[in-house]
Amino acid sequence: MSDEPRSAVDRRAVFGETPEGIERIAPGFFPPHIEREHLARYRWAARWVGGMSVLDVACGTGYGSALVLRAGARRVVAVDHSVPALTFGRGRYPGVRYLLADAGALPLRAGSADVVISLETLEHLVDALPFLRALRGIVREDGVLLVSTPNAAQTDGSNPYHVHEMARPELLELLAAAGFRAARVWGQFWRLPSRRGLWRLRGMGRLAHEIARRPEVVRLPRALGLAPLYWCVLARPAGSPP
Template identity: 30%
Template sequence: MKRSYCLIRQIIPQPKKLWIRLMFCWIVKLSNMLYDERLSPEMAEDQVIYNEHQVRYELAVALIQDLDSEAVVIDCACGEGYGVKHLAETGRKIIGIDISEEVIKTASVKYQADNLSFQVDSAEKLATVKDSTVDVVISFETIEHLPNYEAYLANVGRVLKTTGYAVISTPNKAVFGAKNPFHVREFNKQEFVEVLGKYFKQVKVYEQFNGLASWIAGEGEGKAIVSSPSKPYYFLAVVSQSELPKMPGTVMSGNGLAYERRENNPAWKLINKVYSIVRKFV
């Protein structure tokens, strides 16, 4: 709760009246159960949030593998370092940045490699990063948390080389109906395109979907079939002042544990038990 309260306190001033503070703490505590704002693989492997992050980073890895071996890549708001670990496997120079000292300490111990480093810094300022020194900025699920998201975009543009690009994702406002107290500003697709276009000449927005999956573990090349797609849950943008990189093909991630967790839901078990009793009288 302490971590979440610190995060949300940056957005909303601390209330003076006791009853408002108590309600505020209750909302934050409830939010911890409803919203996964930082990914910890050990805690999330049986949840869809794991796959949501996994496909983004798999796509990012595919992109930066085409870069020069000396390329510099920043993971802005890297959290506990799950994605940084995968980016570092490409052999490029990876820098994980997060505003939380506690999180950076944890990530620095947990993930170590010669081409990997971590820095405490604000996504809105990127004060530790010099102008025009970065080839790629990866920044997933960040912009919606920032009060000054336009300063964030300006500084992402500042640190990128002329030929550099950024990969930025955010939730689709049209899908997430419940108000997430950790989000300052959410965007629909048009709003996202417009705000990115204020800072980058080239903007391409892709859509990320969630859904139940069924697959057969066969041999050789596979095939992905998407039936009855819903609205996109997230948008993923690639932005640059110059030519955009060639995007890889569709990236999908299935989660058997998440499906098993759904099937083991107490409500499902109760329904199955009632059904088995009713069957005896048929």
């Protein structure tokens, strides 16, 4: 009998032995704390989808696309390059339109989405600029882009499936180069990254300590000096109204 958790065995059976398949998130296949972490980022993104036409790029199994649809989006198009992941989504989450496509060649017309979501995608790309420029063409001039990615200042670089993680300055520069302005930046903490971080939180009181231990995406004053594990950014096309 395998010593591997049953969830991992089942996951590989459904999504394959490729790196993409092994890392696919689907409710019921991962420990609850990992699911909560990922769902929290989609709940954050869902704040801006009411009545909107939404594009979810690199949607994986579609669990987040379905969450966005339930949150009130008018239409959700979910794009991924994995046939097993989309097959899973079509069978589990109806109401979403699923589209098989590569992130580098999105067959969508210019200005076709009010909201573009792409969570935990940038770190899988060696050069994310062409991808973000493609998203800039798809989002409406008065629309928004919602992205999240690990904070390189807090990770140890041990995830073999992440080819390029970024700290805040590089991420914001990348968005600007693609034609976006970062309107607002959030952080997701979820766990304490270091003893130093724990010490600093204790010095700020119980509230700050609890914030860092929960999966919700939050905004904290930069003066606190707390670095999140994930950056979550709401970006708008450059030149659009504030």
